[in-house]
Amino acid sequence: MSEVQRRKYSQEEKNTIFDGEFMPHIDSMYNFAYRLTFDEDDAKDLVQDTYLKAYRFINSFEQGTNAKAWLFRILKNSFINEYRKKSKQPAKVDYQEVETYYNSDDVQYQSTTDLRADSVKDMLGDEISNALNSLAVDFRTVIILCDLEGFTYEEMAKILDIPIGTVRSRLHRARNLLKEKLRGYAQNMGYNTEEEEEI
Amino acid sequence: MAMNEETSGARKLKCDDTSKCFELLESILDGEMDNSKEVLKEKLAKCQPCFEHFHLEQAIRDVLKTKCTKQEVPNELADCIRQKIQEIK
Ligand SMILES: [Zn+2]
Numbered sequence: 001m002s003e004v005q006r007r008k009y010s011q012e013e014k015n016t017i018f019d020g021e022f023m024p025h026i027d028s029m030y031n032f033a034y035r036l037t038f039d040e041d042d043a044k045d046l047v048q049d050t051y052l053k054a055y056r057f058i059n060s061f062e063q064g065t066n067a068k069a070w071l072f073r074i075l076k077n078s079f080i081n082e083y084r085k086k087s088k089q090p091a092k093v094d095y096q097e098v099e100t101y102y103n104s105d106d107v108q109y110q111s112t113t114d115l116r117a118d119s120v121k122d123m124l125g126d127e128i129s130n131a132l133n134s135l136a137v138d139f140r141t142v143i144i145l146c147d148l149e150g151f152t153y154e155e156m157a158k159i160l161d162i163p164i165g166t167v168r169s170r171l172h173r174a175r176n177l178l179k180e181k182l183r184g185y186a187q188n189m190g191y192n193t194e195e196e197e198e199i
Numbered sequence: 200m201a202m203n204e205e206t207s208g209a210r211k212l213k214c215d216d217t218s219k220c221f222e223l224l225e226s227i228l229d230g231e232m233d234n235s236k237e238v239l240k241e242k243l244a245k246c247q248p249c250f251e252h253f254h255l256e257q258a259i260r261d262v263l264k265t266k267c268t269k270q271e272v273p274n275e276l277a278d279c280i281r282q283k284i285q286e287i288k
Contacts, residue, residue: 003285011288018230022279023280026272026276026280027272030270030272030276031268031270031271032266034270035267035270040273044273044276044279045278047254047274047276048276048279048280048283051280051283051284052280052284052287053284055245055287056287078280097232113288116251116255117251117254117255117257117258118236118258120255120258120259120262121258122261124266125262127264128259128262128263128267129266129267130268132263132267143263146229147263147264148263148264149257152229152230152231153229153239168222168231169222170225171225172221172222172225173228175225175256175259178259179255179259182259186253191218
């Protein structure tokens with residue numbers, strides 16, 4: 001947290017900000033934490049740590065500004081600095097490779113061929129959720145922030161500490177990867193029904 | 200969004216630049232484009248791949264939003280946080 005301390009809040013002001021501006025985002029924070037860690041206890045710890053940090057650094061938060069983005073930034077940094085290290089997930093090695101590999105028109109073209117809007121609408125929640133969860137964490141994160149939480153590119157850039165152009169291209173790639181997964185599910189759904197018919 | 204033009208049947212079957220077009224359509228869906236209405240109308244009316252991509256992306260966003268945001272927050276979490284805050288006050 002590099003923000004300069006703007007002012008000092010009184011105890012009463014701190015309580016007002018915490019209850020009025022921070023706590024209402026607990027649902028979104030937990031959803032984000034759970035999709036990062038895939039573990040209930042880790043998600044709880046991560047959310048709790050985030051709120052404790054937010055309280056400790058409350059003087060660097062300007063009342064009335066975007067509390068949700070501010071909190072998400074803290075959570076994401078806590079995850080990277082603490083949880084990612086101790087979790088069993090593979091380290092970030094895969095990310096660069098994945099990003100480079102999928103930055104090609106081939107994948108882009110392929111991924112949009114035989115997946116149709118109708119088959120997506122027919123999918124069950126588990127399939128969408130699994131597809132999202134299977135993405136590398138950096139791709140998963142941009143989709144969560146944009147599509148689930150409705151952050152703007154500018155807000156995402158601040159949360160992730162990356163330029164807006166990177167937000168846009170990472171999102172685009174993330175969506176192609178997601179479509180690739182969904183396409184796999186859609187095909188499986190097709191095979192399954194055929195098999196059933198034969199029996 | 201009501202778009203009667205969508206069924207005009209005069210769309211070209213090959214997109215001139217899917218990479219550029221699709222990224223643009225995604226920015227529009229994300230609400231990140233000014234004056235997006237005219238661009239969108241034109242693209243959807245004239246290009247079949249763009250038309251399909253737009254509707255696919257829209258469907259995915261809808262499903263993500265309705266199916267992936269309902270993680271139930273443990274009851275005790277908020278109380279737990281408040282209690283910890285009391286301790287450091
Ligand atoms: Zn096109």
